[in-house]
Amino acid sequence: MTPAAMRRPPAENECVRARPLLGTLVEIVACGPNAASVVERAFRAVEEVHRLMSYHDPASEVSRINREGALREVAVSPHTWRVLDAARRIAQASDGLFDVTVAPTLAALGFLPRHADFLRASGQGDWRHVELLPGRRVRLARRVRIDVGGIAKGYAVDRAIEELAAPGVSSARVNAGGDLRVYGACPQLLRVRRPASPTELWPLVELRSGAAATSADYFHARRLRGRRVTPLIDPRTRVSCAHGRSVTVLAQECATADALTKVVHADPRRAPGILASFSCHALMLEEAGGLCRVHTFDPSQGEGWRVQWLPGEALLG
């Protein structure tokens, strides 16, 4: 099949654009008479989140917290505040399975750059030591270093949707490399990559409203001193997790979905209770003995994972 054969003519009034942002390709689609200008505004919202919360950019608010937060209180914008606040709620509810202070581990593994002017992390302390003070001020009670990469991409998608939910826009969607949210009548078929063979795309979910975020290690894993490492870190042990596993979380807001994928990776067995407390649903693909097992979690249908299908086995049989 040639690529040209798969091209779909754009619908009337539809604007579809993609730009490189947040370390991935961000695609924004809107339908409506003024779609192009609304899409432009949505991209600006994503750029703003990128600028405020990039760990790489020394001028970001996150970098300022990492440089000065242990020495003095740092005032931040409403956006950074909302992300840190959401991160804290998820850290609290998951007893630290989501933790923005894994940054030094990510830097040591080569997934984040080293900044010479950041304070040396003490190695002691966790999310509890990121204090959110009145007046949108942040203080680091210990010498921890934060990276909001596990939640900010989802937040950027939410921000873009806020801009897209404007008069005259009938439907819209935003996808930032697997963090997706839809608005209006815009049902989306989600194709999930098989962890052991990411060129296989399985259409497993149709999303009609809300958000979905997927995280897996297949495109990020690398070798470090003979070990396979991934940027998905179990905050309790500070060791890479997620080997051979793909996790998709469905939530109303994309930031929640994004952060909770990390909770599921860190502890799939404890995850259902935490997902339920956020009214989230989830899908987990797990490779086992050459087969791929599909687990689903729906809080209205019981407390644990259900092994919905074993496609490999079922289809081989």
Added chain:
Amino acid sequence: MRHPEYTWLLPALIPAAVIAPAYAVQYLTVEQAQRALFPEAEAFSPVRLTLTAEQRRAIEQRSRVRVRHPELAAWRAATAERALGWFLLDEVLGKHELITYAVALDHTGAVRGIEILDYRETHGAEVRNSRWRAQFVGKRAGAPLSLDEDIANIAGATLSCQHLAEGVRRLLATYEVALR
């Protein structure tokens, strides 16, 4: 708290759906990208030039990125009165994907905007030879899912944008060496 609304797809769908062997999406044609990046321009004059070996070396030295193609696709954007800048068309090849993109430079050589024109993901032989896929040949029950969806629907498609970043760096060096 509001819930997301969704449907798990039935297992029966899976054989029909299996794998997308390749997909592509066109966001913008060259003309549309030119208009998007330089809405006020009245003319785009194409400048086709072939980099000399010396220019290629200079670009590689400045950008620390290999120059694979000596041909440069550039347009000079202008109104009736003044030059606005350059529209540069380029391609980068990632691990699985080929991306056609355009960089707009203003008259000082600063990046004014970047737009993706085409995105193609092609795994070709790898997927065609997959035994797992071979089992389903001829078993595609019901209406096969069309492959005309775009990247929005491929969850976990986080691709490294490193090649794009390198491409932009190479084009900025190309401007310094050959267009300035």
